[in-house]
Amino acid sequence: DAGVTQSPTHLIKTRGQQVTLRCSPISGHKSVSWYQQVLGQGPQFIFQYYEKEERGRGNFPDRFSARQFPNYSSELNVNALLLGDSALYLCASSLGGQGGETQYFGPGTRLLVL
Amino acid sequence: GQQLNQSPQSMFIQEGEDVSMNCTSSSIFNTWLWYKQEPGEGPVLLIALYKAGELTSNGRLTAQFGITRKDSFLNISASIPSDVGIYFCAGQQAGGTSYGKLTFGQGTILTVHP
Secondary structure (H helix, E strand, C coil), X not given: CCCXXXXXXXXXXCCCCCEEEEEXXXXXXXXXXXXXXXXXXXXXXXXXXXXXXXEEECCCCCCEEEEEXXXXXXXXXXXXXXXXXXXXXXXXXXXXXXXXXXXEECCCEEEEEC | CCCEEEXXXXXXXXXXXXXXXXXXXXXXXXXXXXXXXXXXXCCEEEEEECCCCXXXXXXXXXXXXXXXXXXXXXXXXCCCHHHCEEEEEEEECCCHHHCCCEEEECCEEEEEEC
């Protein structure tokens, strides 16, 4: 079975632009979480979605938004990009809506903002 | 954002040696997890701990969930070159605005010399 997939793998944008990152969860998983990983640090939680609804949100500005589709795939949108948004964006999937479930990560999308 | 205190930051060891790393937090967690991340990839789950005091093994890896729920350690026995990577601890709380949120440590960079 395929694991969590993310696209694109790499992306270069300039300040002020907008970006959309995509994630497909493991088959049968209904929950998707997004994390930002800056070089040299651990991942930071951005959002969790379950059954198309936001279930959790981290300390990120409103420039960050996400949505989940009926097939449980998800998109992360970042508006008005800043240099500091350069990072590896990770998607993780879990079975369902239970808060303590194990999350499995995809390979990430590496975003560079110039 | 909040991160767990993970130590050591890096380790340089000889093949065959044992390795120990730990994580501490000022907050209580209901679940502790240990992940390994290699360059260009997302974190891969090694061990999940769900109960205070729990000791779990996965091959040469052993991890424990601290009794206070504020700490965890990971041991790797008889290290081999493919153990090279960055090891992250992560804690998960249940419910509230932290729903689905994993809080990560800063990572331990492991280098194994043949």
